[in-house]
Amino acid sequence: MAKLELQNLTKAYSQKIVPVKDLSLSVEDGEFLTLVGPSGCGKSTILRMIAGLDQPTEGRVLIGGKDVNPLAPGDRNIAMVFQSYALYPHMSVQQNIASGLKLRNLATGDIQKRVQDASRVLGLDPLLDRRPAKLSGGQRQRVALARALVRNPDVFLLDEPLSNLDALLREQVRADLKQIFEDQQSPVVYVTHDQTEAMTLSSKVAVLSDGYLQQLGSPNEIYKTPANRFVASFIGSPQMNIIPLERVNNAVLLGDSKVDLPTNLPAKSSVIMGIRPEHLRLPREGDHQIVQGNVFLVENLGMSDLISLRVHGDDNLTLRALLPSDATWSRENLKLALPPESIHWFDTETEARLN
Amino acid sequence: MTQDYIRQREKRTGWMLVIPAVLLLLLVYAFPILRAFWLGFFTENLSTNLQPEFSGLENYGRMVQDGRFWQSIGNTAIFTVFSLLFELILGLIIALALDQAFRGRGLVRTIAILPWALPTALIALAWRWIFNAEYGVWNDILVRLQIIGDPVNWLGDPNWAMVSVIAADVWKTTSFVAILLLAGLQSISQDLYEAHSIDGATPWQSFRQITLPLIAPQIVIAMLFRFAQAFGIFDLIQVMTGGGPGGATEMVSIYIYATVMRYLDFGYGAALVAVTFLILILVVALAGLGLKRLQANAE
């Protein structure tokens, strides 16, 4: 059990390739931090610096208040689950799980007990004598997890552990992961490019892009008040409607409709409006901000319909809205309400959140 | 069932495709070997006016008594064991070095195979000059460095001659071993080493517990090839020492060559070939078996 801190972490492979730029954050005991961002944004590099597989160009990694920069990976008491699982192909499942304990010279009885516990939790008992090549993808994934869990490490690191599983299995393992790590006291750093995993698993999410930390907060905060345009468009599925608009006095024109701006916005000539498809709804009594248009595409998602609307008054302007599938509506001249509290405003130049 | 039908048809096509090659192999390999076995039951030398006379197991009885034969077997064994040992150790070191990323790695790799790609006879000639007692560069270097006082007659001394031919063979074929092992090393994912280091392993532990077991099949294959070549070594020895001095580097193949070509003892030569062939096959079969087990292990 130990707090993990990253202080001004920077990694430069060359002058042009700087995948991590001045990153500072901390993960408390029992916290589950997810690093999320598009491929190539430096997530794995961050994990590798925490693990000690890469040295940071600048900055420090602290575990339990201790600077671990000079320590070799094996001396940091961390456990890592690789995207490829990195199981030792010539060892049985049992040997794979026990390897880290053996290398640390634990007593045989202790090793056996810990391996048994982990294998029971992950349902690996019938597979202990098999080699990794004789396992399915999901089983390999669980062996990799077991190998991390038995170690009882100070910090858990997981690099896209679900990305090699098929969609159905991924959902199931995701739920298992959540349960397993809820019982763990150590900080967990989990890397994914999948925002659903980030939202469902974490107590804290760090959104990364271009090597920079874009936002750090609870899944709820990230979803409700995205700090900038990138976070707004990256988090949430289906993606948020993001529309750059010209400003007319204290409002913007969305085709033929007028949308009021909040009062505290800086006076600039243009602004970016964002609204999530699930927040657009059929008008009710008292709704006064209404947009009207023709539906040109309906995608049935089962529970709801994702509709695409061409807004009246501006043929280039389309909005996507998520409507319950039992609702009735017409494709022509469909009216949708824009609840003011669900609208996000961003600066056109800095793309930072305004409201 | 249809599936069996298709499989049968494919099998038939397969056989038809390989039969020409099999026939050719039988003709080129099996025929001479079988003929050697057959000839081994005859006496055919100057005393029979080079006419074959059936003599049963007489040749084999003679072999048991033949001190020169046993010495050549012993020489071959020593040559093979030490060549392979040094080639394995040096080859592994070179392969490990070549597996690291560095500038000009491609060039070094290409240069490394050169000795292996050159004709053995040429290399043997070069080494004969290097080890020459009067003009050899090796003596020159050692004398200049004051490691030895007087020049050594490397190829003229029985023990040093063996050391010299082993050195030449190691120089020539280590790169072959290295390249084979390098292929094995490169098939090991870097992730495994990283996971192992996080597990707390030192580089030496990773070498023992990850590298060696995972390249074991390549080691066996390399040693198998090298065994077959070293056990039948001829050109290198023939050019460097001719089997001398006093038979100190006479290998089985050299002895067979002398028996047949110099003493014109065809029947006995054939029997020698048969026995050598059996020894070779036996070792190769054992190694093949071991390899199969290794591969089953890796699955």
Ligand SMILES: Nc1ncnc2c1ncn2[C@@H]1O[C@H](COP(=O)(O)OP(=O)(O)O)[C@@H](O)[C@H]1O
């Ligand atoms: N060893 C390396 N040398 C040079 N560039 C690297 C190296 N490792 C990663 N990179 C680069 O750093 C960037 C971030 O990589 P990575 O951290 O793996 O991204 P992610 O895990 O978010 O997909 C990528 O552009 C990648 O090409």
Ligand SMILES: [Mg+2]
């Ligand atoms: Mg990655």
